[in-house]
Every structure is written in structure tokens, then in C-alpha cells.
Amino acid sequence: MYVGRMNFKGSLNALILQNLSQGPNHGYSIAQDIKQTSKGVLDFKEGTLYPALHGLEGKGLITSTVRAEKGRERRYYKLTEKGRKALALERREWLAVSSAINLILKEAT
């Protein structure tokens, strides 16, 4: 079954937090992980990932550190305790909304 690419601007923060809940990661890898895990369904322009990361860091949901890796410097992001709580809240809200939509769509079919 073909599933088109979807815009998920509003959920990007939650997806980033979810990715970082599995451990510290850097921007490029976060972008690739989201695309690969969603099998390409969730597609986004990678340049928009960084403003979202900056925003989450500003809100104290994630922190960042620069690490040297094979002569290159990479900024790794890590989830904070506040971010973990925000993710739990986002997850609960998403489950509530998606189950409600599922109910409506099932009823329609």
C-alpha cells in the first residue's frame, strides 16, 4: 500500500524528544532516524530540524554538548528531566487524539 509523505510540523518536537529518549544524538542522525523509522512517510526538510532543536534547548527540554569525533566537532543533544516529562505528556495527548480519530474513522468505514 502506498502511503504519501506527510507534513508533521506540529509533531516534530515530540519526535525529536522521542528520539533523544533513546540516548544522546546529533542533528543529522536524528533526522535520518526519524525518516528511517517512519519508512519515509514522515518527511521533512532537514534545515527545519535545527530551529526546533534550538527551541527545545531554549525551553530546557534538551541540553547540548560539543564532542570531537574523528577530528570533527559534533553537537550532541540530550534529553533533560523536564524534557522527559514533556515527552510523556505529548505521548499521552497524542494517544488520546489518535484513538479518538481512529474511532471516528472506523465508524465512517
Next chain:
Amino acid sequence: MILGKKHPSEPSQPRPAELDAWLDVATSVYPERIQSTARKMLINLFQERVRELQSQGATLEQAQATELAALGDPHDKIRRMKENIVECKHPTKLATWLAVATVRLLPADKARIRAEIEEHYNAAVQANLLRGATEDDAHTTALADLGSARAAGRRFRAECLTQSDVEYLDSYFQSNRSTFKLSMTSYVLGLLLAGFLWILHLTHQLLPGHFPDWVYITVWTGWVLAGMALRLYRNALSGQPRTPANVRRMSNARLMREFHHVLLYVVLLGELAFENAHAMSSCDNAFITGLVVFTMFYFCLTGFFDIRKALRVHMKLRSLGDDNLTMS
């Protein structure tokens, strides 16, 4: 032809041993965790090209020999990849993207974003090369994957303080003795007027308004006192060091001042429109009333723009941590 040893998770097709030797060298440039993936991708690419040559009439051995020759020296390949990592092969395009995306941001944010995006771009170029793209295609795809620089710039400016935000806050920190004296004098005059009106109110019906006189006089007195308090607060803050806490206080004061200004215009506009609606039918009063309403409307409009600016800066400061609040 000697067949090379099979590597786990690799396509199970016979291939020359020379290819394995070439792959051992060429993939050593990648981190260990992606070496096997890189190896698999390069083998697939090699076999695809061999099949292509076979379809054109070449034997397997001939096709493999041609492709092996085309691979060239693996050390050259490594050197080219390292050059790609260190210095971007398409500096102009990426530089343009970065210039647009980071326009009007503060130097510290600019430097950080540039470093991050460059690192991201180089990783994307490498991945594209691994997938078999030509160098030009690898760069073009990596740049296209970044998306619109303008859209990214809008988002960065929404998250980070811009030059104009800092200038806006900074201007409020400047202690201006002449404007302080002027505004305090006008507020004192306003208070004197309020006192005079209170005295007259006790003996006469002053204003032909819809509400009782004391409502107008109380609103006026409150507005003047609030303005005076805000001006004194600003003056006290202007001499303070620009610590994150003081910057936030200054932003709050500025936001309150904008609301304070607009409040007066809105009240005056509402009152004028309400009280003089009937007068608009008279030609004598219509011009004057229209002029006053237009003036008040103009002040309201500019006031709302000021509030919008103050609110935007205020919201940014709220979401930024103290570490990010460095005003020079």
C-alpha cells in the same frame, strides 16, 4: 579469477578478491558502525555496473576488470572524501543557504548554526556518495534536503534573539535624562489636572459624558500614576548591569509601557466614538470628530504594532535560558 571472502550481510555473488582489498581500504574512512553498510552499498553499486557492462556484451571477467580499473586508487578516494568533510566542495551554494538562514541573528547563534549545518551537510554528502551518487549530485541532494533557507531562517529568527531585538531592548536600557524630565513633567502636570478636576467635580458637573465625572477622573488619575511608576521603574533599571534578570525586567517594563500607551488611545477612541456618534450627522462637528477619531485610530494602530514587537521579544526571552541571554 580468485574469489574474495564473503563478508557478513553482503550480497552473495562472486566478486574479485581485488574488490575486497579495495573495499578494506576505502571503507576504513567511515566510523566502524557504518563500515559494513558502506561496504554493502559499494558492492551493490559495483555489481550493478558489472551487470550493465555484461548486458552490453562483455564477459563477467572483462566487466569486473573494467570496473576495478574505474575504481582507481582507494587512497585517492579516501583523500577526496576527507577533503569533502573538511572543506565543502560547493561552498558558494551552502554559504548562500547559510547567509539567508542566519540573516539578522546574533554572531554567537550564527556561528553555532553555521557549524551545525555544515556538519550536517557534510554528513549528508558522504551518505549520498556512499549511495553511489556523483559528487555533484551528492552536493545538490544534500542542499535540497536542507529545504528552503528562507523558511529555516524564519524559524531561527522565531527561536533566537535577532540583532533588532537586542537593539530594541538595548535602546530601553539607555538612560535618557532629557526624555525622563519631559515625561515626568507631563505626568506631574497630568496629576495636577486630575486634582483640579476632582476639586471642580465636588462643586460642578464638569463633563457632558455618558458616565459620571468621577469615572473619567479616576481612569485618568490611574493612567497618569501608572505611567509615572513605569517611567521611574525604567529609569531605575537603566543604570543597572545587563544581567539576564535585568533584561527580562526591562522587557516586562517595555511591554507594560506599550500596553499603557495603547490603553489610553483605546479608551479615548471608544469614548469619542460612543459620545459623538450622534454629532457625526452635524456637518460642523463631523469634521472635528472625524479628525480626532482618525488621530486616535492612528495612535491605536501604531500602538498595536509596538505591542506586537514587545510581545514577540518578551516571548522569546521567556523561552530562552539565561545562558542564551548575553547582551553586550
